[in-house]
Amino acid sequence: MKTLRLNANDRAVLLGSCFFEELPTAAAGAILDDVVVSTHEEHDILFGQGEPLDHVFFVLSGLVRLYRLGKDGREADIAVFPKGELFGESAMFLGNRATANAQAIETTMLARIDSRKLRSLAEQTPEIAEALMLLLCRHAQMAEDCLAEDRLLTAPQRVASYILGNCPDGITSFSFRLPFQKNVLAGKLGLAPEALSRAFSALRRSGVTVRGRIIEIHDRQALERF
């Protein structure tokens, strides 16, 4: 892991992101004031469950996976964060301890925001507090959505739901490229890679074509019914 200063381009990525976008320029500036950038190779562990954690992380580029470890060493993904997302914020309110492990899934650049400072800025600036609450809500929703999908849907249904989540409304035919390896998608959906593969082939009957990372839908309705 190497660390650098924040350059102009990084700064633009941060300011254009969902979290900072809505903030007053001054508030955003204050947060970014002493931000540091770190770079990580694929597979690098960013932090481990239970370890002290005094940063909140912003994904400048790459991909990060949050997961928990089982007693037997098996891993369960909690979330995957692509470029532009902020994560690790909950440690800030829970004793500065990580509640999960984090790993870079690709070569990744992170902006590190000092969590004590962010917290004190949130105290002084309602807009920042508001933005944090919104972030926390969204992350809570993500987890609840996952939980509900795990409990209610079969593997092909979860995959269908993922595809539909990437498909604009009111369209019948559509195609897009997976933003990561199938490997990672499987983890995110709580499936073994083999199960994901079989789910895709089950969806083929409903007009889904898979070629490498390219997914094509030919019949949105069929997918919704699945």
Add this chain to the structure above:
Amino acid sequence: MKTLRLNANDRAVLLGSCFFEELPTAAAGAILDDVVVSTHEEHDILFGQGEPLDHVFFVLSGLVRLYRLGKDGREADIAVFPKGELFGESAMFLGNRATANAQAIETTMLARIDSRKLRSLAEQTPEIAEALMLLLCRHAQMAEDCLAEDRLLTAPQRVASYILGNCPDGITSFSFRLPFQKNVLAGKLGLAPEALSRAFSALRRSGVTVRGRIIEIHDRQALERF
């Protein structure tokens, strides 16, 4: 559903709860200012997924279940809130729409806090914002814990984990009463009632005795190893 005003006893329950405890008296008072109490019978639906929701709820007594519905009518529990807990706060930041269904599991009394007002108080009062962030964090953690347990643990392991969560540290032998029907516990753990029952009988070999709602542990270590 009947609605009443907040009486002195209710007020005491609210002020003694985890959320209000840490707040300055003035701030807590401001929130409770125009709170209304509603009573609900067992099985009453409190609100439905997607419906407009402009209150945050506090459980004065009874028990509330949050769940999502599958296309086929099956239900997946997201969380169960006993007396003293606050719920429904995330709608406040997500367009005042419920993201799940809520149902009273027992005869229940709720305090209803106007969410617009709470939100505007949070803007003016950093302590309230802080308390809300903590609440959101905890709810996010609950969901993540559930997700991880669902993905990593078998049914008996989840039950063991639940029991251990109710057992003080450093003790070998212990007994407690389930705070709700096995029915409800099954839902909370993402199991069919039959599976919960079988899980209990699998744990019998590890020194767990179940008589009605009374659970006895005779060997904490064995349970931890499970």
Add this chain to the structure above:
DNA sequence: CTGGCGATTTGACCTCGATCAAATTATGAC
């Protein structure tokens, strides 16, 4: 104490997805 009802348990069966092994297909380095 007793009947009756709802909660829980048990049995039988079956489906989904995990796992392991093997085949096949991308992908990146030269």
Add this chain to the structure above:
DNA sequence: GTCATAATTTGATCGAGGTCAAATCGCCAG
């Protein structure tokens, strides 16, 4: 392009839990 390696798919098997039905248990009103 070609090889080596990693990713993905496919096949075969197995076990955890869901579902349905039936048997019990536990609790409460009378």
